[in-house]
Amino acid sequence: MMSGNFRSASVGWVVLVCLVPYRTLTSTDAAPICTNAQAGCHVLSLANLFDRVIQHSARMHGISNDLHSEFEQYFLPSKNQIGRVGRNCHTSTILTPNGKENAQRMAREELTEVILKLLVAWRDPLWHFHQNMAHHQHGFTTFSSDKALEMSDMVHELRKGVEKVAEKMQLLGMMSDSVSSQASSEALLPPDSAEWRLMKEYDLLYCFRRDSNKVQNYLKILQCRIVPEHGC
Amino acid sequence: MMTNVWEAVVLLLLPFLAPNAEGTQYSPPGKPALTRCRSPEKETFTCWWEPGSDGGLSTTYALYYRKENSETVYECPDYHTAGENSCFFNKNDTSIWVNYNITVVATNALGSSFSDPVDIDVVYIVKPNPPEELNVTIMEDKGWPYLRVSWKPPQKADTRSGWITLIYELRVKLEGEDDWEMHLAGQQKMFNIFSLRSGGSYHVQVRCKPDHGFWSEWSSADYIKVPDYFHREKSMWILITVFSTFIFLIFMCFLHMNSNSLKYYILPPIPGPKIKGFDKQLLKNGKSDEIFCALVVPDFPPTTSSKCENLMVEYLEVYVSEEQELILEESKELHNSLKCEGSTSDNDSGRGSCDSHTLLMDKCGEAKGDERQTDGEGHPMEMEAQMHQRDWKEGTLSSAYQDIVSPDMSSGRVKTWPSVFSPLHQCGSTSLNQMNSLAMAKQHCLSDNLSPPGSASSFLPQSGRSTTETHRPNYCEFYSSDKQLSSPKPQAQTHRKLQAHSDINISHKQAGLQSPALRPTEYVEVQRVNKEDMVLLQPVESGCVCGDGCPQVCQDYSKVKGLNSDNMLLLHRDVMEGEEVRSHCEKQETNGCITSHITPATQKPTDCIPTVTPIVQKEMGLAVSGYVDTAAMLTLPTH
Numbered sequence: 001m002m003s004g005n006f007r008s009a010s011v012g013w014v015v016l017v018c019l020v021p022y023r024t025l026t027s028t029d030a031a032p033i034c035t036n037a038q039a040g041c042h043v044l045s046l047a048n049l050f051d052r053v054i055q056h057s058a059r060m061h062g063i064s065n066d067l068h069s070e071f072e073q074y075f076l077p078s079k080n081q082i083g084r085v086g087r088n089c090h091t092s093t094i095l096t097p098n099g100k101e102n103a104q105r106m107a108r109e110e111l112t113e114v115i116l117k118l119l120v121a122w123r124d125p126l127w128h129f130h131q132n133m134a135h136h137q138h139g140f141t142t143f144s145s146d147k148a149l150e151m152s153d154m155v156h157e158l159r160k161g162v163e164k165v166a167e168k169m170q171l172l173g174m175m176s177d178s179v180s181s182q183a184s185s186e187a188l189l190p191p192d193s194a195e196w197r198l199m200k201e202y203d204l205l206y207c208f209r210r211d212s213n214k215v216q217n218y219l220k221i222l223q224c225r226i227v228p229e230h231g232c
Numbered sequence: 233m234m235t236n237v238w239e240a241v242v243l244l245l246l247p248f249l250a251p252n253a254e255g256t257q258y259s260p261p262g263k264p265a266l267t268r269c270r271s272p273e274k275e276t277f278t279c280w281w282e283p284g285s286d287g288g289l290s291t292t293y294a295l296y297y298r299k300e301n302s303e304t305v306y307e308c309p310d311y312h313t314a315g316e317n318s319c320f321f322n323k324n325d326t327s328i329w330v331n332y333n334i335t336v337v338a339t340n341a342l343g344s345s346f347s348d349p350v351d352i353d354v355v356y357i358v359k360p361n362p363p364e365e366l367n368v369t370i371m372e373d374k375g376w377p378y379l380r381v382s383w384k385p386p387q388k389a390d391t392r393s394g395w396i397t398l399i400y401e402l403r404v405k406l407e408g409e410d411d412w413e414m415h416l417a418g419q420q421k422m423f424n425i426f427s428l429r430s431g432g433s434y435h436v437q438v439r440c441k442p443d444h445g446f447w448s449e450w451s452s453a454d455y456i457k458v459p460d461y462f463h464r465e466k467s468m469w470i471l472i473t474v475f476s477t478f479i480f481l482i483f484m485c486f487l488h489m490n491s492n493s494l495k496y497y498i499l500p501p502i503p504g505p506k507i508k509g510f511d512k513q514l515l516k517n518g519k520s521d522e523i524f525c526a527l528v529v530p531d532f533p534p535t536t537s538s539k540c541e542n543l544m545v546e547y548l549e550v551y552v553s554e555e556q557e558l559i560l561e562e563s564k565e566l567h568n569s570l571k572c573e574g575s576t577s578d579n580d581s582g583r584g585s586c587d588s589h590t591l592l593m594d595k596c597g598e599a600k601g602d603e604r605q606t607d608g609e610g611h612p613m614e615m616e617a618q619m620h621q622r623d624w625k626e627g628t629l630s631s632a633y634q635d636i637v638s639p640d641m642s643s644g645r646v647k648t649w650p651s652v653f654s655p656l657h658q659c660g661s662t663s664l665n666q667m668n669s670l671a672m673a674k675q676h677c678l679s680d681n682l683s684p685p686g687s688a689s690s691f692l693p694q695s696g697r698s699t700t701e702t703h704r705p706n707y708c709e710f711y712s713s714d715k716q717l718s719s720p721k722p723q724a725q726t727h728r729k730l731q732a733h734s735d736i737n738i739s740h741k742q743a744g745l746q747s748p749a750l751r752p753t754e755y756v757e758v759q760r761v762n763k764e765d766m767v768l769l770q771p772v773e774s775g776c777v778c779g780d781g782c783p784q785v786c787q788d789y790s791k792v793k794g795l796n797s798d799n800m801l802l803l804h805r806d807v808m809e810g811e812e813v814r815s816h817c818e819k820q821e822t823n824g825c826i827t828s829h830i831t832p833a834t835q836k837p838t839d840c841i842p843t844v845t846p847i848v849q850k851e852m853g854l855a856v857s858g859y860v861d862t863a864a865m866l867t868l869p870t871h
Contacts, residue, residue: 098330101323232393
């Protein structure tokens with residue numbers, strides 16, 4: 001009797017001991033999920049994430065605006081050139097809502113995807129733009145060159161930020177998982193996106209200024225749709 | 233025929249000849265110009281243009297636009313909504329982030345003219361309407377009022393969906409003033425204004441702007457009047473003023489009552505000269521003799537106990553001239569008075585370092601020897617001696633050094649006085665140079681105490697003074713070397729002897745001596761002879777003032793009994809004892825120590841017996857009565 005009890009108890013203990021590491025193993029496979037109450041994990045709320053991302057995009061747009069103004073001062077392209085036919089931003093293939101209703105009609109996932117597409121599309125052109133500025137100067141000051149570099153970095157950072165926001169939204173169940181993750185964002189690039197190499201620097205800046213404004217506006221729309229209590 | 237031709241010509245020329253007053257030159261219209269395009273909410277926009285001259289004919293304007301990357305030309309959909317010379321684009325026709333190329337065409341019967349094309353992107357031409365529902369209220373914060381301003385965004389601008397982000401700015405001014413106070417409120421729709429003037433009436437206005445766009449117009453002003461809280465402020469200020477005045481009055485009373493003590497606290501009185509015995513009243517009286525006598529300090533210089541043994545007792549013959557006698561008497565009286573009154577001055581005041589009794593005692597080791605000042609000033613010396621007796625360990629010695637200026641200085645009587653100070657040659661090898669250097673170093677000590685000799689002609693005083701100066705360091709140094717010496721007592725003798733010796737030496741060296749008038753004029757009295765064959769000399773005094781411990785005062789002069797083969801003066805006492813005193817030559821014991829022989833005319837102060845002897849012998853001749861006449865000795869070379 002004693003031995004039987006002892007055996008069952010030991011079996012129970014063994015099972016318990018075996019289960020515990022299994023649980024820890026399973027838990028370590030997935031990415032740690034931080035809840036608000038969990039210690040040692042700095043949790044950012046969605047509203048907080050949105051704030052950061054929007055501030056980031058606002059700064060990015062500001063820099064692009066400055067660079068564009070500088071370009072206009074230096075090169076003074078005639079007014080006719082601005083609206084000339086044929087000037088085409090390489091991101092014009094990406095379908096973006098051009099009005100409030102269009103933007104509001106778009107689903108969150110769609111809107112997020114548009115944002116990501118835009119950001120991805122500008123990564124390479126901005127990098128090359130900065131390289132051109134650093135090497136050739138073209139009468140630019142080092143200040144402009146620094147801005148170009150900052151712009152290039154910001155696009156990269158902003159993309160990561162938006163991806164995090166998307167993750168968070170998916171986590172919270174606000175968004176379906178149809179939004180592409182980081183791995184597949186490269187697939188967002190249009191196939192014939194190499195035409196940006198043909199763009200002149202001024203046109204590039206013009207296009208980017210507009211696209212950064214779009215990104216900022218779309219993010220704001222998303223924020224007011226998802227976390228409306230925050231400054232909307 | 234002719235008239236027909238003329239009529240035809242007139243008819244032909246008529247249109248040209250007719251005045252243009254009422255007729256207009258018809259021409260194609262002037263070039264219009266697009267002045268501005270604005271969008272109030274980023275959903276619609278309006279463009280206005282300025283027409284050119286119409287050319288005299290009715291002109292129509294048409295606006296055509298083309299969208300980016302499209303060749304299709306559209307005409308303005310609405311010319312009327314926005315007023316004259318405008319084109320309104322409604323929501324359906326407006327695309328954001330699209331470049332519009334807009335041109336205005338003016339057309340009349342004669343032609344048309346195109347304006348310059350304008351490119352716009354709606355995003356960058358947004359100028360919202362002013363904020364609405366401005367509301368200003370007065371709130372209170374701990375009794376202090378402030379304004380709370382609140383408003384709403386313009387109705388058309390859709391900020392709720394995040395389509396437009398507006399930032400606000402408000403301005404405030406007092407009624408009647410011209411300067412506005414601006415406040416940037418950011419994205420919030422509420423603002424607090426503090427620091428209000430009580431009873432003032434304020435105007436408040438607010439406006440807004442999108443992130444990238446134009447400022448709206450100012451909203452309609454809202455007026456508000458701040459209630460009076462001035463009385464509360466005023467009462468507080470009155471209270472503060474009264475309280476501070478009260479405190480101020482108390483403070484002034486305090487100051488007034490304690491003005492004297494405060495004055496001393498803040499500006500302490502400058503201490504006056506602390507020369508011992510220095511008496512302002514005497515100065516005012518003008519009797520210099522009295523002043524100098526008053527400066528006599530009984531207990532200075534401190535007696536030195538010479539460890540040199542084998543000191544010969546020296547006697548100095550003091551010669552007093554008539555006039556100096558009088559002065560001496562005066563000074564004696566002064567000293568008497570002084571003595572009775574006691575010294576009122578500071579023991580340490582007015583002395584140089586080497587004059588200080590304590591310093592010397594410290595520097596030279598234990599007080600030693602009994603020293604008698606040969607040229608006494610009379611009472612002061614005696615008094616000093618008596619005072620020192622107490623201090624000294626042996627208790628048998630008394631020292632009487634004076635650092636006071638001799639009253640005789642002025643009269644040139646000095647010699648004896650310097651001899652008093654001229655102490656000792658250093659025990660040990662002393663070079664003249666050393667002495668001089670020391671003299672130089674300590675000259676200031678002496679000068680403080682010495683009054684310059686009255687007569688420059690009297691060389692002796694000078695020499696005396698110089699000797700004093702030179703001797704003084706010797707004196708000090710002698711003390712320092714005292715430790716080498718075995719017995720303190722003989723030192724006194726040595727000292728005494730040395731003193732006289734050096735005196736004479738130096739004075740002789742300086743070749744100053746000569747004038748008989750410079751002879752020392754004071755008598756030296758041997759007070760007693762102690763067991764160790766030391767003669768205690770003391771200045772002679774007419775009166776018999778005697779302090780403590782001076783039993784044999786006023787009694788006897790020392791008599792030189794004779795000179796022995798050892799070049800020693802033998803003195804004996806008339807009254808008490810007929811002892812013979814032997815002074816010893818110290819020189820044998822200590823190296824370089826000056827013998828006690830009186831050598832007025834020796835070249836070197838360290839010389840001992842040989843130089844002394846002849847002089848002494850000569851002196852012996854002079855000293856018939858047994859007194860040693862230092863003056864005679866000093867003047868010896870001249871003979």
